[in-house]
Amino acid sequence: MxxxxxxxxxxxxxxxxxxxxxxxxxxxxxxxxxxxxxxxxxxxxxxxxxxxxxxxxxxxxxxxxxxxxxxxxxxxxxxxxxxxxxxxxxxxxxxxxxxxxxxxxxxxxxxxxxxxxxxxxxxxxxxxxxxxxARGRAVSEVVAIYGAGEAGAKLAQTMLGGEDYRPVCFFDDKHALIERNIGGLRVFHTERLVEIVNAMRIRSIVIAIPGVSAERLRDIMQRLAQAGVATRILSRLVDLGDDKVTPREAIRELKFEDLLGRPPVPPRLDLFARCVHAKTVLVTGAGGSIGSELCRQIVTLAPRRLHLLDHSEFALYTIRQELATRFPQISIDAHLGSVCNAELVERILRDGKVDTIYHAAAYKHVPLVESNIVEGLRNNVVGAQVIATQAAKHAVETCVLISSDKAVRPTNIMGASKRIAELIFQAAAVRHDSPTTFSMVRFGNVLGSSGSVIPLFQRQIARGGPLTITHPDVSRYFMLIPEAAQLVIQAGAMAKGGDVFVLDMGEPVRIVDLARSLIALSGLTERSAQHAGGDIEIRYVGLFPGEKLHEELLTDGVVFPSEHPRIMRMKESALRPSVLETFITCLMMACETHERAMIESMVKAIVTEYNPQPQPQPQPATPATAPGAAAVAPASTPPAEPASDHLALIRKFTPFRI
Structure with missing residues (x-):
């Protein structure tokens, strides 16, 4: 039957x-x-x-x-x-x-x-x-549902009609629902979570609370982590009249974006294709996390031609193959080389007649750049200078720089180099003889990108821990890779020249909260002094050289609304082009000496907000044994004066602001 x-x-x-x-x-x-x-x-x-x-x-x-x-x-x-x-x-x-x-x-x-x-x-x-x-699915997964509301009741009925999951009970915080029966399943208070999970041999728990906030979701996950079960979430409300809806379609695994503390920002479609559709586009750093996602979004908008530039052969080959396989109708040219190579960039722009440039090529890992300041400055500063100069020379319509929140009152060389790159684009924007519209986009941390904390934590969890965090109070703004790419594309469409665009990223997220959520996502528990039998330890290792406790997205510049309600536009002070050009020449001369004090003094002359942190002495790692245990950030000291005659050259120029 x-x-x-x-x-x-x-x-x-x-x-x-x-x-x-x-x-x-x-x-x-x-x-x-x-x-x-x-x-x-x-x-x-x-x-x-x-x-x-x-x-x-x-x-x-x-x-x-x-x-x-x-x-x-x-x-x-x-x-x-x-x-x-x-x-x-x-x-x-x-x-x-x-x-x-x-x-x-x-x-x-x-x-x-x-x-x-x-x-x-x-x-x-x-x-x-x-x-x-139920008799025919003896091997189905035993699950419980967190949330005994209407959504949970509908999900339970859908599961009972399927073959993959066997719901056995509800968990809820409301005392009015405790010991009640909903759809044949009993409701237990969350205080009995561990007891009931062990008694009923529950393997996973599905969170069925529509519109749950990220803060509450992290709190729920901390509770579920104590039971040591996998956690899933209701992805959409279930229509019980549709027998085609399966439980696997109704629920999904928790994702990083669920922990952001804000919903992802959707793009405005009318802005999306303005600088890409039927145009020739160049993406520098095309093989990186942001550059590759930019390429994926661009090819969906039917460009006339797409040029990829990257100095990593493997990264360039990988993104080229992916795009060619998915979009064989799009003409794609892959160029192997450095963005600092002015002749290469000029040939691409001249021969390709490029309309739009997205400049994503940069060194971005703070500790590596801090210990290799000469190469970091050359790549990030000279690369931006080459792109800006050649874009203006070859009448490129739109040129967008991908910057960083670390460029705001920087404390490290990477952030300072990105701020200098912004100054280069700002200076290029005020040249009256340039037909190019220059703009900049500032990112927070991008979830899942190379060097991001998420992949690091995942590797550490796979090894059994510990998860290493620099400081218990450190916090960061986070965004998704697709959000970042969409922001860059929309910024180019909204730019009027010299604009700095920043995404409204909500509240910053504490890294330790993110770490605990990832432990819970893995179905594991945190090991601490209070829970010595836990699986993964969180250990504080002290701030890295140049690292801030809290990043910033906005400076003291004037903030304006943009055409997108969640994207802000800023106008900041800039150096006169002639002054900036002389400063950069002096900076490259300082880099030739490889004297850190001289280089930092030259950077300080260009970026007056730059406040370098002294190199901290190595400290033993501190386990997260009690609230408030922290590795204290080293005190800030003024940079040393350069021991060279270059200081006289620096003092000849005053950073006239416009």
């Missing part, structure tokens, strides 16, 4: 009703008359007619099109109302034709009997089918 076609199942239900409904009418007549005399007064045709009219009422209420396994109170109520309307019509017909021999009160009795039959037959069949599925 379970394997029958849908049409055959409907025919079977109609046949069963054609047999049962005349019997219901007979019982109603017997109850009305008290014997067979009244019941036998009407011939068989009357009983068949009543059954046919009742089946018509059932059809109007969609009773036959409903999936029996998911039949609910709403459908039964609609069926009862349709039946009552049909009986009322029959009563009015009897009254109109003045049929005195028919006992009209029998119709009311008939309604109660038929409705009882419908409830008993459908609910009984529903329970039979659910038990049949």
């Amino acid at each position: 379970v394997s029958l076609h849908r049409t055959a199942k409907i025919a079977l239900m109609v046949t069963a009703d054609l047999i049962a409904l005349p019997c219901c009418f007979l019982i109603a007549m017997l109850l009305r008359g008290g014997d067979l005399k009244l019941a036998s007064h009407f011939g068989p045709a009357s009983y068949v007619l009543v059954a046919v009219l009742t089946i018509a009422a059932f059809s109007v209420s969609d009773l036959y099109r409903a999936v029996i396994r998911f039949i609910d109170q709403r459908l039964l109520s609609v069926t009862g109302a349709s039946l009552a309307l049909a009986i009322l019509c029959a009563y009015l017909v009897m009254f109109a034709i003045n049929e005195e021999s028919f006992p009209r009160s029998a119709l009311a009795i008939y309604w109660f009997i038929v409705f009882s039959y419908v409830v008993a037959s459908r609910v009984g069949m529903r329970n039979f089918l659910r038990n049949h599925h």
Whole structure:
């Protein structure tokens, strides 16, 4: 019966009703008359007619099109109302034709009997089918549902009708629901989480709370982590009338973006293709995390041609193959080389007649750049200078620099180099002879990018820990890789020249909270002084050279709204192009000496907000044994004066601001 076609199942239900409904009418007549005399007064045709009219009422209420396994109170109520309307019509017909021999009160009795039959037959069949599925899925996963609301109840019914999951109970924080029964499943308070999970051998818990905030989600995950079970989340509300919806479609694994503390920012489609569609586009650093995602988004917008530039052969080959396989109709040119190579960049722009440039090529790992300041400055500063110069020379329409939140009041060389790159683009934007629109985009940390904390934590969890965090109070703004790429593309469309665009990224997230959430996502528990039997330890190792406790996205510049409600535009002070060019020449001369003090002094002359941190002495790692345990950031000291005659050259120039 379970394997029958849908049409055959409907025919079977109609046949069963054609047999049962005349019997219901007979019982109603017997109850009305008290014997067979009244019941036998009407011939068989009357009983068949009543059954046919009742089946018509059932059809109007969609009773036959409903999936029996998911039949609910709403459908039964609609069926009862349709039946009552049909009986009322029959009563009015009897009254109109003045049929005195028919006992009209029998119709009311008939309604109660038929409705009882419908409830008993459908609910009984529903329970039979659910038990049949339960017996046939002995290997299904035992799960519990966190949240005994409407969404949780619907999810439980969907799971009961499927074969992959077997829900056994609910967990909820509301005391009013404790020990209640919802859909045949008992509700337990979350205080008994560990006890019930062990007693019922629950393997995973599904969070069924629509619109749950990231803060509450992290709190729930911390509780679930104590039980040591996998955690999933309801991805969408379930329509119980749709038998095509499966539990696997209704739930999903938790993702990093669930922990952001804000919903992802959707792009504005009218801005998205303005600088890309039917245009020739160049992406520098095309093989990196941001550059490769930029390329993926660009090819969906039908550019005329796409040029990729990267100095990593493997990264360039990988993104080139991916794009060519997915979009064979797009013309793609891959160029192997450094963005600092002015001749290479000029040849690409001249021969390719490029309309739009997205400059993503840069060294971005703070500790590496801090210990290799010469190469970091050359790559990030000279690369930006080459791109800006050649873009203006070859009349590129739009040129967008990908910057960093570390460029705001920088404390490290990487952030300072990105701020110098911003100054280069700002200076290029004020040149009246340039047809190019220059703009900049500042990112926070990008989840899942190379060097991001998420992949590091995942590797450390896979090794069994510990998770290393520099400081218990360190926090960062986070965004998704697709968000970052979309922001860059939209910024180019909104730019008017010299703009700095920043995404509204909500509140910063503490790294230690992110670490604990990832431990919970892995179905593991944190090991600490209070929970010595946990799986993964969190250990504080002290701030890296040049690292801030809290990053910033905005400076003291003026902030304006943009065409996108979640993207802000800023106008900041800039150096005169001639002054900046001389400063950069002096900076490169300082880099030739490899004297850190001289280089830092030159950087300070260009970026007056630059406040380098002294190199900290190595400290032993500190486990996270108690609240407030922290590796204290080293105190800031003024940079040393350069011990060279270059200082006289630096002092000749005053950073005139415009």
